[in-house]
Amino acid sequence: MNNPCNLKVGIPRAISYYNNYPFYYGFFNHLGIEVILSDKTTTKIINQGAKYVVSDTCLPIKVYVGHIINLLDKECEYIFVPSIQSTGYKINNCSKIRGLPEIVRNVIDRPFTMVEPTLDKTEGIGLFDFCVQTAKFFNIFDKKLIREAMHAGWDVYNNFHSMTNSGVPYSIAIEASTTGKSAGRPVDIVKPLSVAIMGHGYNLFDDRISLNLIKKLEKMDVKVYTSLDVTSAEAISSIENLGEIQYWANELELTGTAAHFLLDKKVDGIIALSAFGCGPDSLMVDEIAYHCKERNMPLIHLTIDEHTGEAGFVTRIEAFVDMLMRKKRAFITKKSDKFISPDDVNVSVPQEIPVGSAK
Ligand code: SF4
Structure with a gap:
């Protein structure tokens, strides 16, 4: 879909990006929202994130905060920070992943709009609700369109997984799935x-x-x-x-x-x-x-x-x-x-x- 309103969303290349990015990409793309990714993790990104949070926070959260700073430096006004509480009935994420929006809100003192939908299957808040909450931040309320976008997200996600399940390396599968392509399995070399x-x-x-x-x-x-x-x-x-x-x-x-x-x-x-x-x-x-x-x-x-x-x-x-x-x-x-x-x-x-x- 075209992007008539020039809508953009920043996605930190950290935490749920590594499992769900193909879905996020397909979903936002269908809604006509351009995705801006933070840069790949560097020592500078880690150090920037580490400055904002207490030292005994785990490394992935420090890295996540560093990626938010990176997106703010790219002048992103909307940044996607989902709160993924549980992915199945009583199948929970750790408290830091559940509370990501709270962590970011409390440590970063720079203006931006945090797109913060919640997924909590234990409480009956499923993927469609998650998509509806996300779209609302961009004043999109058309449920038919949102459902189509959710299916578009699944298509990209399933393409990604069919490649990785057949042995295509992660980085190649990500690249191919988000450009609408399919990559073949590399030749299997027997290793000792x-x-x-x-x-x-x-x-x-x-x-x-x-x-x-x-x-x-x-x-x-x-x-x-x-x-x-x-x-x-x-x-x-x-x-x-x-x-x-x-x-x-x-x-x-x-x-x-x-x-x-x-x-x-x-x-x-x-x-x-x-x-x-x-x-x-x-x-x-x-x-x-x-x-x-x-x-x-x-x-x-x-x-x-x-x-x-x-x-x-x-x-x-x-x-x-x-x-x-x-x-x-x-x-x-x-x-x-x-x-x-x-x-x-x-x-x-x-x-x-x-x-x-x-x-
Ligand atoms: S599960 Fe939670 S505490 Fe553990 S590394 Fe991930 S974010 Fe950090």
């Missing part, structure tokens, strides 16, 4: 090791926050799986199969992903990436650590904050990958020893390996 990462999208897919964890692992020849490789149905059944219950809104993304790969044994190890001081993450990671221990699955927990240094971070990843490689080598060697054992195959084998043999 594979890991699953459990972490919030807003930590993992933000290259600055995650210190490029995915790219670093790929450079080490490790195949990486994330929540994007797991469907909601798989995540839900994996949580149930571990005997756990879903409480947090991000539980599917974290516990569900880790549980899925833990149970199907497709990976050699699990990496948990979480923000220092995050209450829900510490509970979910502890839960998964317990099940990993029971099933002998290696797990490393990496916590990040604005002071995390790249050198120490890389050393820990390298040590973990190195340990996985040694474990795998030992396993393969044990298996091949077993294969040539006279007891197993019931034939005699030479005691000495001939000089010049391939081995």
